[in-house]
Amino acid sequence: MSASLPRPRVGVWLIGARGSVATTAVAGCAAMAAGLHPPTGMVTETPPFADSGLPDLASLVFGGHDTTDCPLPKRAEELAADGVLPHGLPAAVAAELAAADAEIRPGGPARGDSRSTEELIAAFTADIQDFVRRGQLARAVVVNVASTEPAADGAALPPSSLYAAAALRAGCGYVNFTPSTGLHHPALAAVAATAGAPYAGRDGKTGQTLLRSVLGPMFAQRALDVRAWSGTNLLGGGDGAALADPAAAAAKNAGKERVLADTLGGSPQGEVHIDDVPALGDWKTAWDHIAFDGFLGTRMVLQTIWQGCDSALAAPLVLDLARLTLRAHESGIRGALSDLGFYFKDPVGQAPSALGEQYAALVRFGQRLRETA
Amino acid sequence: MSASLPRPRVGVWLIGARGSVATTAVAGCAAMAAGLHPPTGMVTETPPFADSGLPDLASLVFGGHDTTDCPLPKRAEELAADGVLPHGLPAAVAAELAAADAEIRPGGPARGDSRSTEELIAAFTADIQDFVRRGQLARAVVVNVASTEPAADGAALPPSSLYAAAALRAGCGYVNFTPSTGLHHPALAAVAATAGAPYAGRDGKTGQTLLRSVLGPMFAQRALDVRAWSGTNLLGGGDGAALADPAAAAAKNAGKERVLADTLGGSPQGEVHIDDVPALGDWKTAWDHIAFDGFLGTRMVLQTIWQGCDSALAAPLVLDLARLTLRAHESGIRGALSDLGFYFKDPVGQAPSALGEQYAALVRFGQRLRETA
Amino acid sequence: MSASLPRPRVGVWLIGARGSVATTAVAGCAAMAAGLHPPTGMVTETPPFADSGLPDLASLVFGGHDTTDCPLPKRAEELAADGVLPHGLPAAVAAELAAADAEIRPGGPARGDSRSTEELIAAFTADIQDFVRRGQLARAVVVNVASTEPAADGAALPPSSLYAAAALRAGCGYVNFTPSTGLHHPALAAVAATAGAPYAGRDGKTGQTLLRSVLGPMFAQRALDVRAWSGTNLLGGGDGAALADPAAAAAKNAGKERVLADTLGGSPQGEVHIDDVPALGDWKTAWDHIAFDGFLGTRMVLQTIWQGCDSALAAPLVLDLARLTLRAHESGIRGALSDLGFYFKDPVGQAPSALGEQYAALVRFGQRLRETA
């Protein structure tokens, strides 16, 4: 790799391309590439990954599927009005937003859509292949950032699995940033096992669960006995509305509880609530109450209150994952990327559950990418 | 080591032997040895340390220095009334409390004490040596759990350093669980460098700083920009009163800030307050407010509220440290035990600052002890 | 009323007489009467009520209905072990606990009970009348402190209404400290309207709702726009288990929301959760998150965390209400005591909803009782 040769352009195909996370990722990538903002929150821009051969932010080309019509520049203005994006940013990166908007294709299935599962996968595959061809892209990665779908039941492939199948069929890497089924469907097991590209997931670890993945190990390492871990999440925006559906919330909560069980070695008492509070917009507040016993059974309590902007927490991780998966693909790595557990509540493959160990694994993965550069 | 041979008795000499931490450690050790309570909070009772050859809890013999007169059984009753010890426990372990009480000697220097520094060290050394001889102990460790003393100024050795010098002179291991000077005095540098026994410290990491040592790395690993980290501690009991002295609080806060600087790679804005609130007794509440910037400068906040009982948090760590240091001593290990950074705000030697890495180092240390068994 | 004449003994008949609240009230009344504890939490022991002619604490005689068998002295020991009652108190008031225990009769209907509604009311009435006659009591008040029953549906009288009907038929005053139906049943409307004794209720305001009744008016008076008010309650004990039943929780939450609607003049977004967390025992933690808009729409947040012991909060109010209702009865006051809104989430009659105004009404009521003394 020489500085004098331009890096080839690579694609990031977003499922849910008009959502808050996707809009923030596209706008933020353009802003950082233009030097308007420092790369806060981008792990792949820190020193351990400097020589890993990751694609430049400026070389990323965005497109995707969505079922809604609102143009990206307009979505970006809405996010700026809500304080999610800095004021002035939508105008500053209007060209990049419009370019990505032109690469968004209708998702599905739409209401009344009579196409078969196979027809839908074929259509999505064609959309992705057209994107790669039209953009003269060296390769692309498909990233699911759509609203959480209800937990699947029965044999039918849910939409997230249709997109996942299309990604692999198009020869692309795949990242599932949501708790939706994606590649975790029995009907896709064979496809996943023989994938020619790498894939990662599931369910991005952005706020409350990120905290749990460092606090759980702390209690375990100190031999403190966690009796009950209760949590309430308040959020508005589209995600709040989607998670007001108990089936969708159940999918989300499964990941949160898995992190506790994995790090504590047991399941404490306590529930997790996700409330839709439209007045909060894209801002999320998560309260956790942890009742634990110390020496001689002394009762103690830790409470945490996390107030963050979900899209701003997710977007840099999405860009990180896209870059890492694209680079792994370039390096000839295939199949489950179990070294990316740092990013997920429910990581593919065998991975440690404590954040510190996950970080160490990620840094080693960055070294491995460097060695194959 | 064979199960059929009784382990020799070993000594734990506590500086501040009538304080809350010491009383809780003595009573709790007896309670666990008698099977009255499970070893919650004891890291050395977890599987990774099962074969490290650590002295049994039943083999620990307690004694120490203190400047007050209140007998241990009475102190234990007071702690039970305050909810620090379980009701009924002081009665159940009355014999063990009385036995430890009989081994407590007056500390110093007392008001108007005309003894020289050398005379004081010699007197303390003799007290410790008498304890070892009288009890037919294989060896002993001296653990400082006295109230934090004001930051030292000038060349004079503060009391904590007198005890530390006596410990080494008596051929014992030494652990400084407080922020006081102890062995960290220039005049003791040569003594420490040539010590025939191991030593560890400084400043036990029990609550707010324990949290900071897992949250700091989380922010750093996620490339989030911590702008300000503010904290307030409310506590009563003797520690609250001692720390109401600004000089003592300064010593304590230095350790807290060091953990942040080490894990974040910089010093955020924000102050730490320690308030004496007698109504809280031995219970401590620590509130932390962490203002951080995420992607594109989005402002977010994490707050934590820790409500714990200081003595119950400290006592199992004191027992852990005593056992580890006694076993290291038995194994022929000398000097600074830098692998025990898991327990301290300001560890001796070179040690990682993230709790997860400190835990890994501790587990490796346990393996090393096993190999020399 | 002269100090030289002994006040007549009066009865307090508790529905749920073996529960935590009842046990705490009986034990606490005895402890205060014996001078063992100051009357913290007793509004009727404060100066404004000094001359209202309220029955002395020592003149209160306790009995009641319950469906469980655990003797009061044993329940008191359990509460002391959980930290709800001071250690040593059950032993100190053992005689009074045993005396009350001897006056507890089986409640109902029991499983498989074939008695008709009328037969049950008649049996309960007889129990109460026997209590009054046997104790040579001047009068008695019936106070419902049983676990919340599921919201009633259909025309059948729920148990709480059977007891309420029995109270009035026995010529006693009646207080409903729970959200259960009690006198709020259409079939009892005529009975309530012509009651010869006073009655009060419904749903004691002990913690989270107490707070809401002062915070709601604050926002309204300052013309701040409360957008969302969300809350989570964690509690164990019998009440936690009872409220894990969605129907019971719905009854409880209706009262909480009513206080907000009354004080804010509208219903903000947000939900209320009640989680059963057995590890917390009788201790309750309530977190409230209030998102409000200030000047020019600026978004602000208030959060409150209330950590209290439910029985200790409720018991003094129960004693207050018993005394006030007994005295009102003595003074010839009949029907709904709308001046006692200070104590309730859902007060009978027309009453102000802000705590300050409710307190002023209560003080005036105390003056009125004095004038009729």
Next chain:
Amino acid sequence: MSASLPRPRVGVWLIGARGSVATTAVAGCAAMAAGLHPPTGMVTETPPFADSGLPDLASLVFGGHDTTDCPLPKRAEELAADGVLPHGLPAAVAAELAAADAEIRPGGPARGDSRSTEELIAAFTADIQDFVRRGQLARAVVVNVASTEPAADGAALPPSSLYAAAALRAGCGYVNFTPSTGLHHPALAAVAATAGAPYAGRDGKTGQTLLRSVLGPMFAQRALDVRAWSGTNLLGGGDGAALADPAAAAAKNAGKERVLADTLGGSPQGEVHIDDVPALGDWKTAWDHIAFDGFLGTRMVLQTIWQGCDSALAAPLVLDLARLTLRAHESGIRGALSDLGFYFKDPVGQAPSALGEQYAALVRFGQRLRETA
């Protein structure tokens, strides 16, 4: 008063006219007068004050003193960038900001200013009188919203007192929204006693103390025993820097503690900290920890976390106070306005300390103004 007659224009002279509070008040008044925002936070725009004859928002003319140079339109842009003012508002009310900016005169004394106390008062008086004359104003009120000055010592009049003296000498009403001395100086006692205009103060009750003024009465009315009330305030902006001066913080804290002492009838344990955290800008976080004893000495805790924007909290109160004082002046009311205690930590005259009673007094004051219309 007839709707067909235009109300005369009246003046609001702000001490600290270029500060955050003043800028927010001027911009917000223009925005509401133009119908761009509803009057959230304006108590005087609620129904109880509809017929009190208060001056219309559109009739208020702003000017003032300040020692800095930054033009108001630029200050407003800075506040919008910090999220204190809505984006777009500074542009929408640019004309009104520029008009107010043209009426700002240099405050003092400046560094090296050799003018005597009398010369300074005379100069300030002339500035105010010129403002009234030039604007053909019916009358004016002087409102101190400058940064808190250190607690005065000695006989010299601090700057806030110079402005207060000038206000009365110019025949204007006076409101001290800060904890600074203002009219509370012995040398001004005679002037205040014979003032021909009304005055009010001291120290606006915007956040933590507002909460305390409703929570304190709640504990007192419920006979709960508040053992300790501790608080920490984090804030940036100019106010954070000013209050980092211990002398200024002491002046501020005196007001906070007074509210507790007045409402609780005693002074609980606990301290109040005010930390300057520049990263928070104009946003303030206040944490309060209240340890109280309930029935039988049971220990309980309430914690509150208030996250607000100081300027947005203060500005509508400043406009309220200006309107009420101007109208009182018009009605012939002179001297201390003790009915305005609702707004202040340290109200002039005899006033109740519970917010509910203060609100009732304010509503009665509004009625009194109506009757004199």
